[in-house]
Amino acid sequence: MKRCAKTAIAWIGVVVCVCVLASCRHAPDEAQIRASIAAVAKAAQAADAGRVVAPLSKDFDGNGGELDRSALGNMVRLLRLRDEHIGVTMGPVTIEHRGERMVSTFVVTLTSTGQRLLPDRLGLYRVEAAWRRERGAWRCYSARWKRSL
Numbered sequence: 193m194k195r196c197a198k199t200a201i202a203w204i205g206v207v208v209c210v211c212v213l214a215s216c217r218h219a220p221d222e223a224q225i226r227a228s229i230a231a232v233a234k235a236a237q238a239a240d241a242g243r244v245v246a247p248l249s250k251d252f253d254g255n256g257g258e259l260d261r262s263a264l265g266n267m268v269r270l271l272r273l274r275d276e277h278i279g280v281t282m283g284p285v286t287i288e289h290r291g292e293r294m295v296s297t298f299v300v301t302l303t304s305t306g307q308r309l310l311p312d313r314l315g316l317y318r319v320e321a322a323w324r325r326e327r328g329a330w331r332c333y334s335a336r337w338k339r340s341l
Contacts, residue, residue: 221294221330224330225294225296225323225330226287226296228330229285229296229298229321231243231247232244232246233280233282234280235268236268236280237277237278237279237280239268239269239271239277239278240268241265241266241268241269241272242265244265244268245264245265247330247331247332248331248333249261249324249331249333251333252332252333252334253333253334253335254334255335255336255337256336276304276305277304277305278302278303278304279301279303279305280300280301281300282298282300283299283301284298285298286298292325293322293324294322294323294330295322295323296319296320296323297318298318298319299317299318299319299340300319301315301316302314302317315339317337317338317340318337318338319335319336319337320335320336320337321334
């Protein structure tokens with residue numbers, strides 16, 4: 193009887209794991225975008241250029257041509273080489289559907305321990321990012337930011 197109970201518990205555990213994995217695979221669109229934004233913030237703090245640009249489309253446009261995907265990745269790499277640490281504090285993220293696309297808006301505060309490379313770019317920013325689905329994943333193709341304070 194004990195063996196039967198252990199087997200039943202093991203099967204229940206397997207079923208629960210499969211259900212959890214299945215629900216993660218089909219996360220709502222908004223949850224996927226929120227997760228991408230949080231991952232970028234975490235990657236920026238770790239100076240991980242690859243993870244910072246991972247959710248960006250190949251044709252990403254930042255602030256109307258001010259910064260593209262490649263330039264952003266290079267900036268993060270330079271920060272890492274100069275041993276400059278960026279702090280990222282996120283405010284609440286709102287997401288709005290616009291047809292087949294989505295737009296996220298949030299406030300982010302950037303700080304730095306070194307303040308050598310980007311002292312004029314630190315502070316509080318309002319960000320609006322546009323997202324589209326590419327090959328089954330949500331990619332940010334455009335972002336605009338404006339310093340708030």
